[in-house]
Amino acid sequence: MSDEALTLFLPCAAGVQDFLADEVHGLTGLAGQDLLIERGGIYARGRWRDVMRLNLHSRLAQRVLLELAHAPCESEDALYALARRVPWEDWFGTRHTFRVDVTARGSAFKSLQFAALRVKDAVADRFRERSGARPSVQTQQPDVRIHLHLDGAHASLLLDTSGEPLFKRGWRQDKGDAPLKETLAAAMLAASGWWQPARRAVAAQPLYDPCCGSGTIVIEAAQLALGLPPGGQRRFAFERLPLFKRDEWQAMKDEAEAAARPAPAAPRIFGSDVSHRMVDFAQRNAERAGVAQAVQLRGGDALQRQPPCAEPGLILMNPPYGERIAVAGKAGAGKETGWKTGQGRETFQTATLRRGDENSPGQESAHDFFEQLSQHWKTHFGGWTAWLLTPDTRLSARLRLKESRRVPLFNGPIECRLLRFELTARRPANAPGPAA
Ligand SMILES: C[S@@+](CC[C@H](N)C(=O)[O-])C[C@H]1O[C@@H](n2cnc3c(N)ncnc32)[C@H](O)[C@@H]1O
Structure with a gap:
């Protein structure tokens, strides 16, 4: 799992995507077909190591998301079926809590909330079918955040590896009336x-x-x-996932400190x-x-x-x-x-x-x-x-x-x-x- 090629999506503020592509290239060496620029984010084809590295080093990305499904999807039933096919159990377990967030651009779905609910049901049903138990939903500080993005006739399901957005670096505890992100x-x-x-x-x-x-x-x-x-x-949220290896992560942080x-x-x-x-x-x-x-x-x-x-x-x-x-x-x-x-x-x-x-x-x-x-x-x-x-x-x-x-x-x-x-x-x- 940890060396498989993964599709990553890194959202950013509109206008920042070209700089973000430069940053991702500088940090990972990814280029060409492995780095696609969209308005408001970039797609990168990387490995698990890149996920950790981008979370640790990116100053421009809002999050590092892992795309687990992307398909045409025009009804709630099709969305449920799509979410049910995703092997969520490879990423988290029944003891984790989760929530589903939804964003949309020109979507045909009547209710975004209902669409998110169908994804939540599909995740829970898949776990219950396989293990007889299901992870619970937690809206405040869940272990796992799933992002549903509806774009025209397509739906994407993404796993958030960052947790708190990346602009929260941890050092800004004192701020004025109009702090800059x-x-x-x-x-x-x-x-x-x-x-x-x-x-x-x-x-x-x-x-x-x-x-x-x-x-x-x-x-x-x-x-x-x-x-x-x-x-x-x-x-970061990825530190709570089962495939997280503390020693690899510590080595990456030590390397950054030494540099x-x-x-x-x-x-x-x-x-x-x-x-x-x-x-x-x-x-x-x-x-x-x-x-x-x-x-x-x-x-x-x-x-x-x-x-x-x-x-x-x-x-x-x-x-x-x-x-x-x-x-x-x-x-x-x-x-x-x-x-x-x-x-x-x-x-x-x-x-x-x-x-x-x-x-x-x-x-x-x-x-x-x-x-x-x-x-x-x-x-x-x-x-x-x-x-x-x-x-x-x-x-x-x-x-x-x-x-x-x-x-x-x-x-x-x-x-x-x-x-x-x-x-x-x-x-x-x-x-x-x-x-x-
Ligand atoms: C939009 S805020 C800048 C926010 C800043 N970039 C941050 O991240 O917190 C504008 C700042 O200009 C300061 N300011 C207003 N008039 C000023 C002046 N005449 N000389 C220097 N600073 C001034 C305010 O105190 C305020 O902190």
């Missing part, structure tokens, strides 16, 4: 070119997030720079945030993630902070946007917001920027934030490249900069773009003009 932060690192997943390499350039919040971007970057696997601190690189003498990855409470969160998260030595985190307004190092690098950020997260600091105006800190109360001037609210009071200061940010960057960050993730279609206009690249990425259901801006230094007013 770890998988999306990793996608930003890949889309910006700072991380090259196919080569399993990161750029030598310094990296800076001036609105770092709980530190997701900088921590993902630092783990990559140190060669730490994203799944090194968590458990880790020491932190450089001076950090090359920097984060700052106007909220000192966020900086504390980011610091604690960095410690749990094992990267505290590789990042430098500071408090401060993005409109005032100077470059964190002499050499120009890459700014990567998702700036404040929307109702939950407001621009604060120098450009903030209007309503005052208080955030609790360990020492007492921290107050900021804030202004919220949201769609369809362009002319309301306070908007001017949120607009000001981006205008002032680009002025600040032109004055102090000449030679740097800035990448900003935003759902705001007018961000370039607000910054008064023209983007040199735009990569569509989805933040859950929200369509965003990652925009690249080359920051050229503004010529001081008294500098000599070009020779006549």
